Amino acid sequence: MSKAKEIDNLKSFLYDFADSVSYNEEVSTEYLTENGVDIEKFVSKGLKKIEALQKKKDTQNSKSLFFKRVVLAADIVYNLYNERTFGHVKFQKLMYLCEQASNMELTVRYTKQAAGPFDWRFMHSVDKEFKRLKWFDVEIKQENGYKNYIYSFGENVESYKPYFNNYYNDSKDSIEWLIETFRKPPTKKVELVATIYSCLDELIKNKEVFTSALLIERVFKWSEEKKKKFTSEDILKAHKWMNQNSLIPKG
Numbered sequence: 001m002s003k004a005k006e007i008d009n010l011k012s013f014l015y016d017f018a019d020s021v022s023y024n025e026e027v028s029t030e031y032l033t034e035n036g037v038d039i040e041k042f043v044s045k046g047l048k049k050i051e052a053l054q055k056k057k058d059t060q061n062s063k064s065l066f067f068k069r070v071v072l073a074a075d076i077v078y079n080l081y082n083e084r085t086f087g088h089v090k091f092q093k094l095m096y097l098c099e100q101a102s103n104m105e106l107t108v109r110y111t112k113q114a115a116g117p118f119d120w121r122f123m124h125s126v127d128k129e130f131k132r133l134k135w136f137d138v139e140i141k142q143e144n145g146y147k148n149y150i151y152s153f154g155e156n157v158e159s160y161k162p163y164f165n166n167y168y169n170d171s172k173d174s175i176e177w178l179i180e181t182f183r184k185p186p187t188k189k190v191e192l193v194a195t196i197y198s199c200l201d202e203l204i205k206n207k208e209v210f211t212s213a214l215l216i217e218r219v220f221k222w223s224e225e226k227k228k229k230f231t232s233e234d235i236l237k238a239h240k241w242m243n244q245n246s247l248i249p250k251g
Contacts, residue, residue: 077136077151133156192229193238
């Protein structure tokens with residue numbers, strides 16, 4: 001049989017198959033059986049192909065999302081790397097707030113850590129990606145039992161900017177405002193704001209009725225450190241400031 005004839009026969013089979021399936025399960029089953037098709041193997045093979053394609057798509061989406069987040073991180077570091085108060089804690093809290101400002105909906109990646117919402121996996125991989133892309137060099141120094149991350153420009157640092165303008169064009173103003181707002185203040189200010197934001201977001205998702213007392217309770221329950229660092233007045237004052245600047249979850 002010629003190749004052209006084989007193709008024609010295959011097309012005919014596919015057309016007939018599609019037509020038979022469009023009626024009902026019994027008809028399609030009978031048709032497949034008559035044509036020597038093992039239905040279970042046929043379906044299993046199809047499902048495996050679908051699963052493989054979905055897995056490939058998920059992997060591609062995950063890589064794309066990771067790079068998008070690295071670009072945002074690069075903009076934060078580019079603007080704040082030489083500030084005295086800039087370190088990994090402020091870096092992470094600004095990442096969290098900037099992602100909310102750009103509607104990236106990544107709260108599921110964040111866990112509750114003592115200093116506020118924290119994405120452990122991302123923060124332990126972003127510096128390696130900075131080095132790989134030659135956007136930043138990262139030096140880690142141990143000081144008084146703590147790790148101090150020191151960033152300096154890499155040879156390709158300017159190449160992140162076109163990506164940033166493409167990904168974050170609609171939210172650049174909000175991101176810039178956040179970076180400038182928390183440029184000079186001590187880290188604990190952005191820590192408190194990020195924690196309050198996450199608590200408010202949790203209240204909204206759980207459809208709980210907001211009260212100032214409930215917010216204070218949730219912040220203090222976040223970790224033992226919160227009671228040592230902040231007072232109830234600090235929380236209410238920060239929340240008022242957040243409302244005034246529209247820095248609250250939209251739900």
